[in-house]
Amino acid sequence: MKALVTGAAGFIGSHLAEKLVAEGMDVLGIDNFSDYYDRRLKDYNLRRLRDEDNFSLLEADLLEQGLPQILADRDLVFHQAAQAGVRASWGEDFQIYSDSNVLATQRLLEAANEVGIDKFVYASSSSVYGETEDLPMQEDGRTRPVSPYGVTKLAGENLCQLYHHNFGLPVVSLRYFTVYGERQRPDMAFHIFIKSILQCEPITIFGDGQQSRNFTYIEDAVTANLLAARTNVSGEVFNIGGPDGNIELNRAVDIIEEKAGQSPGREYQGEVDGDVRHTAADCSKAAEMLGYEPKTGLEAGIEAEVEYIREVYDL
Ligand code: NAD
Structure with missing residues (x-):
């Protein structure tokens, strides 16, 4: 393949x-x-892959590249590229979000439809739900994002559904819930917290720390992609969360401090526009239809991320 x-x-x-x-x-x-974010972190992400014979890399923009030629001999598309980050999506930078998350997705779907592929797996996000009292979130629940980022991820997901319904393109969307672990993006909370705590610097928590997330270890998110590519189901959307249910941020920080062996202190600041208070994934649809079963709990996952942060920043 x-x-x-x-x-x-x-x-x-x-x-x-x-x-x-x-x-x-x-x-x-x-x-x-x-x-x-810093290119050196991306070079680090690729360091093992670059030595592999069956991997090649094209440094190019999805908005500029002739995509049908690239897709012509491909069986599977895993569309992970996006402009990520909730907080930076307000204001002038929105164009980057709409270009990379909506327009690039449409270009890729058009090309996939033109040349024909076996499966198109789209990286969606729990941010498509927005604020809801109906927890845990279910795939057929209301989608009303509270950030411009979430709006663009939902638009990408809707485009995928559209190409499936109109043209039969075999598409599956995975709504990831806060993915963490080795190589987590440097703008994400765990990455920032672990780095500060290892440097013995106090951390800043936006809000009271009682907000909660369904944290998903990277290996589980990767497994979900493989399951989505293998299933003969298409035109479906799946929640992809971790095994612990929703965990308060303060509790996650307790675990980080324990694994890092330091507790330099916490400062609390006002909430940030676009941050959802609670996310909790009901993963029963993914369990039933994909056989998805998240394996790595928060303690082991955070330990792995602490090791990564120590290594990458030499701490
Ligand atoms: P990331 O920023 O580490 O990876 C995205 C990559 O896409 C980057 O390397 C970036 O350079 C590339 N990219 C962006 N625009 C591009 C374009 N126009 N052409 C080519 N490449 C482009 O982010 P991530 O955390 O690995 O997220 C991967 C996907 O998962 C994204 O679609 C994101 O929206 C989604 N997602 C992530 C999380 C999470 O917790 N990390 C949660 C929900 C959804």
Whole structure:
């Protein structure tokens, strides 16, 4: 099988590409190395992949590249590329979000439909739900994002559904819930907290710390992609969460402090626009239809991320 992984230099894309390569697939990665975060971290993400014979990387923008040519010999598309980050999506930078998350997704779907593929797996997000009292979140629940980022991820997901309904394109969307672990993006809370705590610097928590998330370890998110590619189900959306249910941020920080062996203190600041108070995934649909069963709990997952942060920053 031949796969295309978009966003292959990023956090989730690089892990997914490694797994596909290990399974013997021929993998082409595409990434524009957007300047959202330090390129050195992306080079680190790719360091193992670059030595693999069945991996190649195209440094290019999905908005500029002739996509039908790239997809012509590909069986599977794993569309992980996006402009991520909730907080930066307000204001002037929204254009980057609409270009990379909506327009690029439409271009990729158009090309996939033109050349024909076996499966298109789209990296969606729990941010499509927005604020809801109906917890845990279910796939057929209301989608009303509370951030511009969430709006663009929902638009991408709706485009996927559209290409499935109109043209029969075999699409599956995975709504990831706060993915963490080795190589997590440097703008994400665990990455920032672990780095500060290892440097003995107090951390800043936005809100009271009682907000909760369904944290998903990277390996479980990767497994979900493989299951989605293998299933003959298409035109479906699945929640992809971790095994612990929703956990308060304060509790997660307790675990980080314990694994890092330091407690330099916490400062609490006002909440940030676009942050949802609670996310909790009902993963029963993914369990039933994909056989998805998240395996790694928060203690083991945080331990792995602490080791990564120590290594990458030499702490
Ligand atoms: P990331 O920023 O580490 O990876 C995304 C990659 O896409 C980056 O390397 C970037 O350079 C690339 N990219 C962006 N625009 C591009 C374009 N126009 N052309 C080519 N490449 C482009 O982010 P991540 O955390 O690995 O997220 C991967 C996917 O998962 C994204 O679609 C994101 O919306 C989604 N997601 C992530 C999380 C999470 O917790 N990390 C949660 C929900 C959804």
